[in-house]
Amino acid sequence: LINKMEEQESFVGKIKFSNSKNYYVGIKIVDMSEIEEESVLGGSSSSIDHEDGSSDGEWVAVYITKSTILDDTMRSTILYTSIIGLVLISGVLVLSYFEGVSFSNPIVKLQGYTTKLSEGIYDIDISTTAKGEIGDLYSDFDNLAHELKTSTTSIKNLKTEIDTRKKVETKLSIISQTDELTQIYNRRAFNTYFEKYLHMASRNDTQLGVVIFDLDDFKLVNDNYGHVFGDVVLVKIAEMVSARLRKSDIFARWGGEEFIFLTPNSSKEGLKYLAESVRKEIENLDFGEGRH
DSSP states (O other): OHHHHHHHSEEEEEEEOTTSOEEEEEEEEEOGGGSOGGGSBOOOGGGSOOSSOOTTSEEEEEEEETTSOOOHHHHHHHHHHHHHHHHHHHHHHHHHHHHHHHHHHHHHHHHHHHHHHHTTOOOOOOOOOOOHHHHHHHHHHHHHHHHHHHHHHHHHHHHHHHHHHHHHHHHHHHHHHBOTTTOSBOHHHHHHHHHHHHHHHHHHTOOEEEEEEEOTTHHHHHHHHOHHHHHHHHHHHHHHHHHHSOTTSEEEEEETTEEEEEEETOOHHHHHHHHHHHHHHHHTOOOSTTOO
């Protein structure tokens, strides 16, 4: 190194790390009058005449005056100074690299955990051996994930409970409006619909028809054939009348063997015809073994 300096009066050494800047160490022999005091330590690519150097890196410049006698001691000092500079630069770069790796790897893992949480995957192991701020960040993220999982589970359980209650309420509403035997509307439901239809007819100035009927001598049916057969008669009549009415009509069991139906937008003549046709069909209805 010293011999080359004596020949060229300057020398440039380059160190390159992957994914890092170039680092240069320049040594030059100059007259003391050529440099300023602040230039002795430090410097840049322009402060040393060189061929291999470049302005794209970091520089350390060492100047030696021509008046200095390069004895063995001075040669060793220059050599050791150069080596120490190179070692220091190398150490800084190595430490920077490992610190960057130790910092970036946990952050990348956290990004992966975040993606899983966004996809609804909560059963993940969030752990790290990192200490300090990174470790605290992992701990806070783990607590957040646990709270999110707990909240999500609570919301799902609440939604399930709400859905179940709605189904029960719907079922109870149907039961409360339905006659258990014939499965048509009961008296309570008819009264509700009657008030609603009556209000609509009054507001729209339309006609509303009501027909109520019962079964003659139904007590004799129960006495002669039993209550089970009497229930069969009521069910078959309810099915037959339901098939004759429109979807907008309201058909209900008024009580016992009494039935009633409500027909909106019906004329008086049309209502009479409907009632008579229903009477005839009931009269001719066959309940088995020639019984009508």
